[in-house]
Every structure is written in structure tokens, then in C-alpha cells.
Amino acid sequence: MFKKILIANRGEIACRVAETARRLAVQTVAVYSDADAQAKHVAACDESVYIGGSAPRDSYLRWEAIIEAAQATGAQAVHPGYGFLSENEDFAKACAAAGLVFIGPPPSAILAMGLKAESKQLMEKAGVPLVPGYHAADQDPALLQREADRIGYPVLIKASAGGGGKGMRAVERSEDFAAALASCKREAINSFGDDAVLIEKYVQRPRHIEIQVFGDSHGNYVYLFERDCSVQRRHQKVLEEAPAPGMTEAMRARMGEAAVAAARAVNYVGAGTVEFIVEQTAYDQPESMKFYFMEMNTRLQVEHPVTEAITGLDLVEWQLRVASGEPLPLAQADLQIQGHAIEARICAENPDNNFLPATGTLQVYGLPVCTSFERAAHGVRVDSGVREGDTISPFYDSMVAKLIVHGKTRAEALARMDAALAQTHIVGLATNVQFLRHVVTSTAFSKAELDTALIQREAAALFDQTKLGLPMVAAALLSHLMDSETRAFEKRDARGWTDPWARRDGWRSHGPSLRSFMMQFRGAPHTVVLTRAHGGVLQLLIDGSSYALSFASTASGALDVRLGTQRALARVYQMGEVAHVFTAQGAAEITVVDALAHAGESRSDAGRLTAPMPGKVVSFSVKAGDQVSKGQPLAVMEAMKMEHTIAAPSDGVVAELLYAPGDQVAEGAELIKLEAA
Ligand code: ADP
Ligand code: ADP
Ligand code: MG
Numbered sequence: 001m002f003k004k005i006l007i008a009n010r011g012e013i014a015c016r017v018a019e020t021a022r023r024l025a026v027q028t029v030a031v032y033s034d035a036d037a038q039a040k041h042v043a044a045c046d047e048s049v050y051i052g053g054s055a056p057r058d059s060y061l062r063w064e065a066i067i068e069a070a071q072a073t074g075a076q077a078v079h080p081g082y083g084f085l086s087e088n089e090d091f092a093k094a095c096a097a098a099g100l101v102f103i104g105p106p107p108s109a110i111l112a113m114g115l116k117a118e119s120k121q122l123m124e125k126a127g128v129p130l131v132p133g134y135h136a137a138d139q140d141p142a143l144l145q146r147e148a149d150r151i152g153y154p155v156l157i158k159a160s161a162g163g164g165g166k167g168m169r170a171v172e173r174s175e176d177f178a179a180a181l182a183s184c185k186r187e188a189i190n191s192f193g194d195d196a197v198l199i200e201k202y203v204q205r206p207r208h209i210e211i212q213v214f215g216d217s218h219g220n221y222v223y224l225f226e227r228d229c230s231v232q233r234r235h236q237k238v239l240e241e242a243p244a245p246g247m248t249e250a251m252r253a254r255m256g257e258a259a260v261a262a263a264r265a266v267n268y269v270g271a272g273t274v275e276f277i278v279e280q281t282a283y284d285q286p287e288s289m290k291f292y293f294m295e296m297n298t299r300l301q302v303e304h305p306v307t308e309a310i311t312g313l314d315l316v317e318w319q320l321r322v323a324s325g326e327p328l329p330l331a332q333a334d335l336q337i338q339g340h341a342i343e344a345r346i347c348a349e350n351p352d353n354n355f356l357p358a359t360g361t362l363q364v365y366g367l368p369v370c371t372s373f374e375r376a377a378h379g380v381r382v383d384s385g386v387r388e389g390d391t392i393s394p395f396y397d398s399m400v401a402k403l404i405v406h407g408k409t410r411a412e413a414l415a416r417m418d419a420a421l422a423q424t425h426i427v428g429l430a431t432n433v434q435f436l437r438h439v440v441t442s443t444a445f446s447k448a449e450l451d452t453a454l455i456q457r458e459a460a461a462l463f464d465q466t467k468l469g470l471p472m473v474a475a476a477l478l479s480h481l482m483d484s485e486t487r488a489f490e491k492r493d494a495r496g497w498t499d500p501w502a503r504r505d506g507w508r509s510h511g512p513s514l515r516s517f518m519m520q521f522r523g524a525p526h527t528v529v530l531t532r533a534h535g536g537v538l539q540l541l542i543d544g545s546s547y548a549l550s551f552a553s554t555a556s557g558a559l560d561v562r563l564g565t566q567r568a569l570a571r572v573y574q575m576g577e578v579a580h581v582f583t584a585q586g587a588a589e590i591t592v593v594d595a596l597a598h599a600g601e602s603r604s605d606a607g608r609l610t611a612p613m614p615g616k617v618v619s620f621s622v623k624a625g626d627q628v629s630k631g632q633p634l635a636v637m638e639a640m641k642m643e644h645t646i647a648a649p650s651d652g653v654v655a656e657l658l659y660a661p662g663d664q665v666a667e668g669a670e671l672i673k674l675e676a677a
Helices: 011-023 040-044 063-073 088-097 107-114 118-124 140-151 174-192 250-267 306-313 316-321 410-422 431-442 470-494 595-603
Strands: 004-007 029-034 047-052 077-079 157-159 168-170 197-201 209-216 221-233 238-241 270-279 290-297 340-347 362-367 379-386 399-407 425-427 516-522 524-532 538-542 545-553 557-561 566-575 576-583 586-593 606-612 613-621 635-639 644-646 651-657 671-674
Touching: 004 011, 004 063, 004 399, 011 040, 011 316, 011 379, 011 399, 029 063, 047 063, 063 077, 063 088, 077 316, 077 470, 088 107, 107 118, 107 290, 107 516, 118 197, 118 250, 118 290, 140 157, 140 174, 140 197, 157 174, 168 174, 174 197, 209 316, 221 250, 221 306, 238 306, 238 431, 250 270, 250 290, 270 316, 306 316, 306 340, 306 379, 306 399, 340 410, 340 431, 399 410, 399 586, 410 431, 425 566, 425 576, 431 586, 470 516, 470 524, 470 545, 470 557, 470 566, 470 576, 470 586, 470 613, 470 635, 635 671
Parallel strands: 004 029, 004 077, 029 047, 516 644
Antiparallel strands: 157 168, 157 197, 209 221, 209 270, 221 238, 238 340, 270 290, 340 399, 362 425, 379 399, 516 524, 516 586, 524 538, 538 545, 545 557, 557 566, 566 576, 576 586, 606 671, 613 635, 635 644, 651 671
16 A cells, blocks of 8 residues: 555545545645645645646646655655546656556556547447447538438537537537537537547437446456436536436346446556446336446546445545555455435535526535544535635635435435435525425435436426525524524623613513514515514514514524424524525525614714614623624614614624613714724
């Protein structure tokens, strides 16, 4: 085994590789760019080397700098992760020339599988089934048109050098072929510097099923079963699972053997994935499934954890063992599938805006019991390359984390995934977490009616949805505000600041029992009125409906909110005026429009917090020296039989409280001195 390896990657995969290395007592060297100087993967490794600017071409793709870093630190081998240099034949060769072991297949195998068209010719010879198509070198447009007509529509034009879902065009009719070809070639030359294409029959109701293979340098091969990656958006994977629903033992063996034949044909060594497109005439007829070779990815795949979950193996450990010359740890007959695993890719993106990638700071990054690679008793694993406070920058891909669950059955794994997603609380940027929950709980996915068009097919139920209505969201927010007020009182009580009559429940026993709020929810304004009836019962009035409200804070820090007949355990994170509410039923944002704070803002110079009307100061929720953010509630005033929350007009620090609770104040009186932070 190696003593020290360099990890030529970043993010979750660099952290993932480092974890196994540590377990095997292999030292690790990280490389990092400007943007990643404080990144988690740097902290996860024993040493680190700066390799350049934030853009990948200035750092993670600079293989000379990476090889230099390996030599300078005495690393014996380089793990390329996925993406970046992982499928770069020249890099693999340069490693060897520098006396470093490339933890991956031989350069000749990368080259052979690198181009989709060439690899298909090879696979044809090896007897691996191919989608009917054209994959020869002659690129004469008239010939390509004739070939497409011969194959029969719909066809798929693919850039031979393509990847990551780019450089593909589906064509429905012969008359559209020429234009699609031209546009595909333009995209291919721009993205991959090579405009060669191949044409394939567009498989109907296609499923993406891939086989994990492993080879060693002694000529042994095994397959570690399949992963179903049919749930895709823009030809990119969203959810992956193992085993594939409906897979029969016979078909698994045929696909596994075809994948091993593919690997053997290129003298493959290490971890690789053979991707197949599977045709099915109906969802519930696995016997009707036909599989065809699509491509081979000559690296560790993003979704490898589902295979680890069902086999109980560590594929990175296998990679390190094989690369250091050891034989495969197990033979085919030793391998077994246990249970069912599902992975969800959590991405910084906005599904409701065509999956537009999002950037920003992870202000809240709450994950379900974070267990990482170590298999948890509860079957949840999180592979993540970021921490709370980190930034998702525009330089790298938008994947924030991978959530992997394992259960005895698919149904158990599904339920576990939904629960884990519900516990994933990310604030600060748009993510696909709620969208993933909708997919996971959709009827089509639950019944395993899988094909690559599932997301389009089920769009009406997946997009722009929230299972959480305004009443519960407003109730959670108000419970949170009342709870925070109570805590503020308790804190001051402990220091003997407040009058002994201040009630600990955040609500005064006398005086007004009505508070009105303007809230913005899903683009529309709503008036929410909170009243306290006799006997202390809270009542919420929203859009003409009235609900009884009660809440209690739980030991875990969540609020147990009861609203009429509904009940939810909620967590509320307030970021300025926007509150982010997470419950098991769903998550939503709500904005408290503090008209009075805004009025105060326009009437006074910035930083002056004044009474909007004559009245009585009820409470302060801050004290001198506190950092506050824009929109944060600072004080409660009572006027005109209503209580009003005074919110911070801007971020700042509380310099001084100018009145005490109970004081009468005149209109325009300054209540709090706020200074810029
Ligand atoms: P897999 O097939 O392993 O499931 P993908 O095909 O989605 O995963 O891509 C693997 C990873 O490679 C992704 O994280 C993606 O961001 C990264 N990747 C794809 N293309 C490039 C590229 N041109 N440069 C760097 N990274 C890339
Ligand atoms: P990439 O290099 O981008 O991963 P692939 O050739 O692996 O490209 O194909 C990516 C996705 O495109 C597949 O997972 C599948 O959804 C779709 N696809 C590819 N080939 C076909 C086909 N012949 N018929 C239908 N869908 C296809
Ligand atoms: Mg692919």
C-alpha cells in the first residue's frame, strides 16, 4: 500500500478519498485553488499545495503543477477523483513518466473509451450489444442524413467526445436532421474541440442502467452489480439507486458479463462504469428489457456510494489496493447484494427556474445525522465537500452534497430518503432539496415507473410545489418569534433587568392581545392576525380563516407547532426579513413585511430607530452590544391597542437602549441607538 497519495480534485470526492486513505493510514496531499484556500478538502488532508487561480484551467486542470506538487511532497500516487483530469489520457501518461502511480486505468484504456464512436466500434468486436446506429469516421452530412433515415426516427445525435449531458440532440423527423446536426457540431466544437458525431436510435422509454466493474493488474475482473440512474434532468443524473428495480438475476448476469467483456477488451484496471441504455416496452415487464452499451466512464463515478451501500465495500479502498498492485479483494462468487440504496444529488440550483445554478453562502447547512462514509446504523450517509459558512462559487459544479440512504427494501430506502431530505436545512442559496422530496414521493418514482423522461412526465407534481401552506408557515414563524421573545425575557430576568411582572411566555397578561403582521408568501401579501383569547388560547387569523395555535419548544431545539388539527415540528431560521421554515411536511420561505420599521426608516436618518406613534415600550429583544441584521425584531411597542414589532432597518450593532420596558414614549422618540457594524 502507498504511504502517501496526492488527491488531484476538490469538493466531496476529495474528502471522500481522504477519508478512506486515513482509515488505511495512507497520508494525503490536497491541492487547492484561490477559491478553495479554506475549503473542507484542504482541512481533510494531511498536507496541501496551492496550485493556482480559481478557474479550473488555472489550477485543477494544470497537470504540470499537480505533478510538481506530488513530487515536492513525496506522494507516490495520484487519485484523480471524477471530472477534471480523471479521464485525461495525457495526464495519466505524465504521471507515469514522473514516476507516479495514476490511480485509474492504463492510459490506453482511457483513450480507447474516451471517444464514444471509437469505443462503440471496439465494443462491437467484443460482442457487447450496441444501440442500432452509425459510429464510423466518415462525417459527410449527406451520409449522416442517409444513416439517420436508415436507422429510423427518433434518433439521437451525439458528440463523440461529449460528456456531462452536453453535445446531444434528439431528432424527431428527417427534415429536422440537417439543422440539428449543424447545431450539435457547433456545440461539440465549442465544448470539446472536436465535432465528430455518431447517430443512434433514440431508445423508447429508456432507462439508464450502469454496471460497476473492477479489474486488477493480474487479469481478474468482477462486476459489482448495477445502478439505475434513470431519473435525470437534461440528460444528467438526479437520483441513483441500486439494485435496479425489476432487475432479474438472469439479466443482471448478462449485463454484468457484457460489462466485464467491455473492460477486458481494453485491458481495464481499477474502477470503471459501463453505462447501458435499456429499452422496455412496459414498466412492469422486466422480461421485455433490452440493454445496449452507451459508454464507459473510466473513473470512480459520482454515484459509487449506492454500490458501496449494497455490497458493504469501500470502492476507494479497492482502487488504492489495485493501484498498488494487489489483486482484487473478492471474486465474483463472493459478492452479494444487501438491501436497497438510493442517492440524491443535492445541488445549488433552482428547479423552478429551469435548474438554473445558484451561488451563495451556506448560512445554514443542517444535514441529517452526518455519518459520511462510515456506515450508519440508521442507514443515512452524507458525502459533502462543504461546511456551514462556506461559499458555493461559480467556478465549480453546483453539487453541494450527496445524500445516500440504505434500507432493507426499496420502500424502506425511499421513506428514509424522504426523511433525510426533510432534515436537510440549507439557507443562503437555492437548492433542489424540496424538488427531490417531490420526486422521491411521487407516485411514478415510488412505483418504480422509471425512464429518463420521468421528471418531464411528472412535471405538474414536481415543480413550483410546496406541501406547506401559509397557515402552518405563518404559525411556525410566529411561534418562533414568541419563543425568541420569551428567551430574551428570561435572559434579562436572570440578570435582574426587567420588571418582575414580565411574563415568561412572552405574552403580557394585560393590555392588548392582538398583533397584526404583514407577510409575503409565494409572491403575495397576506395579513396575519394573532390574538389571545381568554384562558390564554392563541388564535391565528389568516385570509379570513381562524385557527387555534399552540406551540412548545422541544429538547432538540425545534418547535412543536399545533395549528387547528395540524401539527408540525418546525425549525425556523431568520435571515433578516426572510424566515426559512422547515418541517417534515416541507419547507417554505416567508417574509415579514414590517411596515412600521420601513416607515421609521424613511422618516429618520439611517440607524435611528424611532417610535412610529405614541405608545408604550413593551419589550426589547436585544441588548447593548448585540449584532443585529436587517429586519431582525428589536423591540415590541404597544399603541392603538395593537402590538408592533420594531425591526432593524439595517445590519448593525446595538449601541444603547434609550428606554426601559413599560416607558411611555412620544411619537418619533428614538428607542434604540444602532450603529453600523
Ligand atoms: P457520473 O457519470 O460520474 O455520475 P457526471 O457525468 O455527471 O457524473 O459527471 C461527473 C463529474 O464530472 C461531475 O461532478 C461534473 O461536474 C464533472 N465534470 C463534467 N464535465 C467536466 C469538465 N469538463 N470539467 C470538469 N469537471 C467536469
Ligand atoms: P454523457 O457522456 O453525457 O454521459 P451518455 O452517452 O452517457 O452521455 O448519455 C447520457 C444520457 O442520455 C443517458 O443517460 C440517457 O438518458 C440519454 N441517452 C443516451 N443515449 C440514448 C439513446 N440512444 N436513446 C435514448 N436516450 C439516450
Ligand atoms: Mg454517460
